[in-house]
Amino acid sequence: MKDTFNMRNIVISFLVLTLNIALALGQVPKPNKAQLAWQHAELGLIFHYDLHVFDGEKYSQQENRIAPVHDIHIFQPTNLDVEQWVITAKESGARYAMITATHETGFALYPSKVNPYNTRALGWGNGKEDLVGDFIKACRKHGILPGVYLGIRWNSFLGIHDFKAIGSGQQQQYRQDYYRKMAEGMVKEICTWYGPLFKIWFDGGAGDPKKGAPDVLPIVKKYQPDCLFYHNDELAEARWGGSESGMVPYPCWSTFPYHYTGTGTAAPEGVYADDYALLKSGDPDGKYFMPAMADAPLRGDNNRHEWFWEPDDEDAVYPVEHLLDMYIKSVGRNATLCIGVTPDTSGLVPELDRSRLREFKSEVDRLFSSPLKDSSEEVEVISFDSKRSVSHISLSEDLTNGQLIRGFHIEALVDGQWVRVTSGSSMGNKFFHFFDSPISCTSLKIVINKSINSPRIISFLAYDTTR
Amino acid sequence: MKDTFNMRNIVISFLVLTLNIALALGQVPKPNKAQLAWQHAELGLIFHYDLHVFDGEKYSQQENRIAPVHDIHIFQPTNLDVEQWVITAKESGARYAMITATHETGFALYPSKVNPYNTRALGWGNGKEDLVGDFIKACRKHGILPGVYLGIRWNSFLGIHDFKAIGSGQQQQYRQDYYRKMAEGMVKEICTWYGPLFKIWFDGGAGDPKKGAPDVLPIVKKYQPDCLFYHNDELAEARWGGSESGMVPYPCWSTFPYHYTGTGTAAPEGVYADDYALLKSGDPDGKYFMPAMADAPLRGDNNRHEWFWEPDDEDAVYPVEHLLDMYIKSVGRNATLCIGVTPDTSGLVPELDRSRLREFKSEVDRLFSSPLKDSSEEVEVISFDSKRSVSHISLSEDLTNGQLIRGFHIEALVDGQWVRVTSGSSMGNKFFHFFDSPISCTSLKIVINKSINSPRIISFLAYDTTR
Numbered sequence: 001m002k003d004t005f006n007m008r009n010i011v012i013s014f015l016v017l018t019l020n021i022a023l024a025l026g027q028v029p030k031p032n033k034a035q036l037a038w039q040h041a042e043l044g045l046i047f048h049y050d051l052h053v054f055d056g057e058k059y060s061q062q063e064n065r066i067a068p069v070h071d072i073h074i075f076q077p078t079n080l081d082v083e084q085w086v087i088t089a090k091e092s093g094a095r096y097a098m099i100t101a102t103h104e105t106g107f108a109l110y111p112s113k114v115n116p117y118n119t120r121a122l123g124w125g126n127g128k129e130d131l132v133g134d135f136i137k138a139c140r141k142h143g144i145l146p147g148v149y150l151g152i153r154w155n156s157f158l159g160i161h162d163f164k165a166i167g168s169g170q171q172q173q174y175r176q177d178y179y180r181k182m183a184e185g186m187v188k189e190i191c192t193w194y195g196p197l198f199k200i201w202f203d204g205g206a207g208d209p210k211k212g213a214p215d216v217l218p219i220v221k222k223y224q225p226d227c228l229f230y231h232n233d234e235l236a237e238a239r240w241g242g243s244e245s246g247m248v249p250y251p252c253w254s255t256f257p258y259h260y261t262g263t264g265t266a267a268p269e270g271v272y273a274d275d276y277a278l279l280k281s282g283d284p285d286g287k288y289f290m291p292a293m294a295d296a297p298l299r300g301d302n303n304r305h306e307w308f309w310e311p312d313d314e315d316a317v318y319p320v321e322h323l324l325d326m327y328i329k330s331v332g333r334n335a336t337l338c339i340g341v342t343p344d345t346s347g348l349v350p351e352l353d354r355s356r357l358r359e360f361k362s363e364v365d366r367l368f369s370s371p372l373k374d375s376s377e378e379v380e381v382i383s384f385d386s387k388r389s390v391s392h393i394s395l396s397e398d399l400t401n402g403q404l405i406r407g408f409h410i411e412a413l414v415d416g417q418w419v420r421v422t423s424g425s426s427m428g429n430k431f432f433h434f435f436d437s438p439i440s441c442t443s444l445k446i447v448i449n450k451s452i453n454s455p456r457i458i459s460f461l462a463y464d465t466t467r
Numbered sequence: 468m469k470d471t472f473n474m475r476n477i478v479i480s481f482l483v484l485t486l487n488i489a490l491a492l493g494q495v496p497k498p499n500k501a502q503l504a505w506q507h508a509e510l511g512l513i514f515h516y517d518l519h520v521f522d523g524e525k526y527s528q529q530e531n532r533i534a535p536v537h538d539i540h541i542f543q544p545t546n547l548d549v550e551q552w553v554i555t556a557k558e559s560g561a562r563y564a565m566i567t568a569t570h571e572t573g574f575a576l577y578p579s580k581v582n583p584y585n586t587r588a589l590g591w592g593n594g595k596e597d598l599v600g601d602f603i604k605a606c607r608k609h610g611i612l613p614g615v616y617l618g619i620r621w622n623s624f625l626g627i628h629d630f631k632a633i634g635s636g637q638q639q640q641y642r643q644d645y646y647r648k649m650a651e652g653m654v655k656e657i658c659t660w661y662g663p664l665f666k667i668w669f670d671g672g673a674g675d676p677k678k679g680a681p682d683v684l685p686i687v688k689k690y691q692p693d694c695l696f697y698h699n700d701e702l703a704e705a706r707w708g709g710s711e712s713g714m715v716p717y718p719c720w721s722t723f724p725y726h727y728t729g730t731g732t733a734a735p736e737g738v739y740a741d742d743y744a745l746l747k748s749g750d751p752d753g754k755y756f757m758p759a760m761a762d763a764p765l766r767g768d769n770n771r772h773e774w775f776w777e778p779d780d781e782d783a784v785y786p787v788e789h790l791l792d793m794y795i796k797s798v799g800r801n802a803t804l805c806i807g808v809t810p811d812t813s814g815l816v817p818e819l820d821r822s823r824l825r826e827f828k829s830e831v832d833r834l835f836s837s838p839l840k841d842s843s844e845e846v847e848v849i850s851f852d853s854k855r856s857v858s859h860i861s862l863s864e865d866l867t868n869g870q871l872i873r874g875f876h877i878e879a880l881v882d883g884q885w886v887r888v889t890s891g892s893s894m895g896n897k898f899f900h901f902f903d904s905p906i907s908c909t910s911l912k913i914v915i916n917k918s919i920n921s922p923r924i925i926s927f928l929a930y931d932t933t934r
Contacts, residue, residue, distance in 0.1 A: 066638040068645035072583055111590055116539055120590055121583035159626055159634055159642055166634030166642075167626055171533040175626055175633075178535035 028402035028452050029255055029289040034228040035237055037198065039254065039291050039399055039429040041145060042331045044096035045089040045341045045357075046201075046295070047349075048149075048307045049131070050103040051075050054345055059308045065104040065154040066161065072107065072121060077347025080128050086138035088341065088349045092357035093364055096145035096198050098338070099135045101190055103203070106155030108132075110193075114185030117157050136194045145198035147228075148190050152183040152214055153204040153263075162264075163207040163214075176212055183214035191223035199228040199238075205263045206232035230293075236260045239290045241335050242276030244305065246296025246326035248335045251426035253282030254403040256290040284406055284426070291429075294330035297340035298323075298353055309342035314352055323360040324367075324467070332394070332432025334403075368394060371461035379457045381445045389464045390441060392434040396459035397427045407450030413443035434467060495869035495919050496722055496756040501695040502704055504665065506721065506758050506866055506896040508612060509798045511563035512556040512808045512824075513668075513762070514816075515616075515774045516598070517570040518542050521812055526775045532571040532621040533628065539574065539588060544814025547595050553605035555808065555816045559824040560831055563612035563665050565805070566602045568657055570670065573622030575599075577660075581652030584624050603661045612665035614695075615657050619650040619681055620671040620730075629731075630674040630681075643679055650681035658690035666695040666705075672730045673699035697760075703727045706757045708802050709743030711772065713763025713793035715802045718893035720749030721870040723757035751873055751893070758896075761797035764807035765790075765820055776809035781819055790827040791834075791934075799861070799899025801870075835861060838928035846924045848912045856931045857908060859901040863926035864894045874917030880910035901934060 031039065052064055054074040082099070089097040102108045108118035110132035119129040128134070132148060139146035152163075158179060159166045165175035183206075190200065200220055207213025213232070220229050229237045239261050241248045258268040261279065271278055282292060299306040304316035318326075323339070330337040341357070344350050372390065373382055390412070397405050409423035410433070421444075422433045444462055448455060498506065519531055521541040549566070556564040569575045575585035577599035586596040595601070599615060606613035619630070625646060626633045632642035650673075657667065667687055674680025680699070687696050696704045706728050708715045725735040728746065738745055749759060766773040771783035785793075790806070797804040808824070811817050839857065840849055857879070864872050876890035877900070888911075889900045911929055915922060 067641040070645060070648055071581070073580055113540055113590075114538070116585075116588035117583050118588070121585070121588055123578060123580075123587055125592075156641070157625075159632070159638065161638060165626070166638055168633070171626065171628060171633055174534040174623070178537060181537055 028404060029287055030402045031254070031289045031291070031399055032237070033226045034199075035289055035291060036399060037145070037226075038228045038238055038336055039334075041095040041198070041336060042430065043092070043094045043327065043337045043339075044098065044145075044147070045092060045094045045339050046098040046100070046149060047085050047135075047341050047343055048100050048103060049109060049343050050100065050308065051105050051107050053309050053343070056311060058310055059306065061104070064156065066156055068156045069105055069107070072117075075107075075119075075122060077343075077345060080131075080347030082131050082135040083138040083141070084348050085341070085343055086135065086142050086144055088354045088357060089144050090142045091354065091361060092339070093361040094144065094339075096147055097135075097139055098147035098149050098199065098201060099132055100149045100151065101132045102186065103149075103151045104154040104156060106151075106157040106160070108186065110189075112186055112189055114182050114189065132190070133194055136197075140195070146194070147199035147201060148197060149201040149203060150186060150190060151203035152186070152206055152216075153202075155179070163212070180212065180214045184216060184219060187214070187216045187219045188223065191220055191227070197224050197227040199230060200224065201230050202232060205236075205261075207263070208233035208266055231261060233260055233262050233266050236290055238293050238336070239282070240279055241292035241294040241330070242280035243294075244296050244300075246294050246300075246337060246339065247329035248292055248294050248333050249280050250333050251281060251284075251424070252292050252333045252335050252428075253284045253286065253426050254289055254291040254334060254399065254428055255282055255284060255286035256288050257283045257286045259288045259290075261290075284403075289402065292335040293338055294326070294335040295338040295340065296326060297342070298356070299342060306342060307340045309344040309350070314350075317353055317356050320356065320359045320363055323356070324363050327360075327364060328432050328434070331430050334426055334428030334430060367392070367463065367465050367467065370465070371463055373462065379460050381443065382460060382462050383443045384441075387440055387442050388462075389438040390435065390444065390462045391438045391464050391466060392432060393444065393463070394459065394461045395427055395431040395446065395457065396429060398456040398458045399429060401453060403428050404453050404455035405448055405451045408446055408448045411445050411447060412439050412441035414439065414441045418445070438464065495871060496754055497869045498721070498756045498758070498866055499704070500693045501666075502756055502758060503866060504612070504693075505695050505705055505803055506801075508562040508665070508803055509897065510559070510561045510794070510804045510806075511565060511612075511614070512559060512561045512806050513565040513567070513616060514552050514602075514808050514810055515567050515570060516576060516810050517567065517775065518572050518574050520776050520810070523778060525777055526773070528571070531623065533623055535623045536572055536574070542574075542586075542589060544810075544812060547598075547814030549598050549602040550605040550608070551815050552808070552810055553602065553609050553611055555821045555824060556611050557609045558821065558828060559806070560828040561611065561806075563614055564602070564606055565614035565616050565666065565668060566599055567616045567618065568599045569653065570616075570618045571621040571623060573618075573624040573627070575653065577656075579653055579656055581649050581656065599657070600661055603664075607662070613661070614666035614668060615664060616668040616670060617653060617657060618670035619653070619673055619683075620669075622646070630679070647679065647681045651683060651686060654681070654683045654686045655690065658687055658694070664691050664694040666697060667691065668697050669699060672703075672728075674730070675700035675733055698728060700727055700729050700733050703757055705760055705803070706749070707743075707746055708759035708761040708797070709747035710761075711763050711767075713761050713767075713804060713806065714796035715759055715761050715800050716747050717800050718748060718751075718891070719759050719800045719802050719895075720751045720753065720893050721756060721758040721801060721866065721895055722749055722751060722753035723755050724750045724753040726755045726757075728757075751870075756869065759802040760805055761793070761802040762805040762807065763793060764809070765824070766809060773809060774807045776811040776817070781817075784820055784823050787823065787826045787830055790823070791830050794827075794831060795899050795901070798897050801893055801895030801897060834859070834930065834932050834934065835928075837932070838930055840929065846927050848910065849927060849929050850910045851908075854907055854909050855929075856905040857902065857911065857929045858905045858931050858933060859899060860911065860930070861926065861928045862894055862898040862913065862924065863896060865923040865925045866896060868920060870895050871919045871922035872915055872917075873919065875913055875915045878912050878914060879906050879908035881906065881908045885912075905931065
């Protein structure tokens, strides 16, 4: 207890000190290793899987988070293969993939020692109980960065409601204490059992330890120093992009005025105002590096919005054109895209969803993998041997020292004249621009109008592919 | 749901109808098969085993029933052998033995499918997870009647407090519903997985299904028609003898004025008044057959009272003389004795406790297994060839048609004169009497002064063994 507490204070003090020294020196906020990896990853899939996938009913989050599932043995995937999930991620062009180790039922998809409500209770005895471990193993095998999503804000089984054990008096306090230690124990298990993780995602945040929520930040920092911590009321190393549309508005800055985003009333002032405007846009003058995540379920079409598999939802799978739109309006706007995919009762990603994601990758590849000219040394200019038609461009700045470019425009050499063809404020990890109609030119160049310190373009590519 | 409900009503209606017909006919209440077996069993052991046996701390019931155990993996008996428990019962002279399938933590000692908080979550994988099943199997092997104790009134893990899920509103209702179905599911598992049971014991009763408690009676009646049901607010087929001293006062009648005893405020008027006087004595005119249980922990000496094993409690093991006193003041007063034995962290009954119980049986055997004359046809009289010294006697009436004898005395033929040497009201299954000093006589006879219908003595034995 005492050791943990001391560790906690040392870690938190160090984090705050580092941030404050940076601020004192007037420095631009820089990403840590995890944040840089997060921006570079660009596209990932998240797989939601929980007991109620098997209940044959439509999912209602409001109900589900407070109503315990009566029979855990409905959880009987007939052909469980989490490697197929990871292969689906690979086929989608995703660089990272996440699995819901627990969601709002509290049921753990791995044989937790601290949370007895887990897959081991199913008594399968077939060696497939550790979905999380198998998933992470498959990720490493297929070169996908593994991440874990852990829901500790709700737990319908134990009666945890927005980080609080329900009830009152001594019994409530004992249960709160039990739950807090259990959640911390799960975080330690996830952080120590499976090797380095890319991201740990606390659903709705992990709350405020000062108000009795599990104290998870020191655990993650101790055991997974290079894992993206997302998030609690003490720290957010990335931020929710303000919608579950898979898109962010332009501009979407990697920086934010607060070091955390909180949840509900625990949020810093203004964070949740104006339809999450600040979460969506970020703040170029923000003192904290906190890039955005644009998340969306694959099954979000036809007024559906399904993070979990449900029967008869095939028409909710977004068409390729919409997925491409998401990609362009998230990755192409300096956010990281996370698409929710729903393994079904067979334990596999449905073939329809999988093939839709394959088609999506084909389109992304068609649009972005055949530039007119490879990115060269002199990266701010692209010169062609002869006049070429350009449909769209992709730009990227080096974020190692922070997001430094604040204003730029693109000029094209058209019939011997440099013509301004587009402009922007935020460039960041990626800036895509599709011209209304293709531009005929012999050269393209980036002109940086406004920046901090010494920005560096690391990629400038032009394409001629009709969308 | 509907089927269960109908089944429930049919069963309850039938029970009530049967009892009422008996009452209308002015009949003496008769035991059913289970109640007769309960009276004949006379002596049993109950084994309490739960997570906190392993916490190295003193047990506090008030705390334990509301404070979840943080780490279930402390439950690691080094040498678990439930057959040794049953052998201990056999060696004690017990005819039945019970195991706590769940106690107040809610942790099930068997791989329940409806309660995921069970031994399977330990992940032993050594085939020893089903303590309940193995215990019952060992009982059958050694000729012991198997019983199961199921605690559903409290559940520190799920936050069940006196049959109620803590909390409020819709979430409380969902949790109450979950818990109720889970408890009913466990009862069904216990009643259907392990063959015929001698007794099912709901700790503190199973509550009132009309007030939201699990509806367990129809399940037990359906699947275990010959199992003693002990008890809920609808029915008690036996009653608590009013103390945990292992003794009842004399007389202790097998009948009771109510068909249930309830718990706390749910009890019929007067049941819990006057230091449980009515539970202790019963009522000779009671319309319901409901014999008493005298229970006590083996580790109850030196002001201790331990149903669970705790470290450094060896001096709490009752001496043989006290155990014998219990036996005489329970079995010898028409009650059934139940001694609580505490397997320790090794998974075995401690050798001290086991040998103490062996010694106890030796004493019981010494006192009661060598009568001066075998019980003969003419059972109400014992005649010796010559004058004999008699230290004590044991009487037994046939309870098949109810407890019929209401007054009797014993006469001895001393120097050619019939002398009254003792008298009693209740005889029941067993009536022991130790004379202050041995009686020298050539004959003994029972004189029944007061009875209903046609009572029948089935055993009348005299002994000459100094206690």
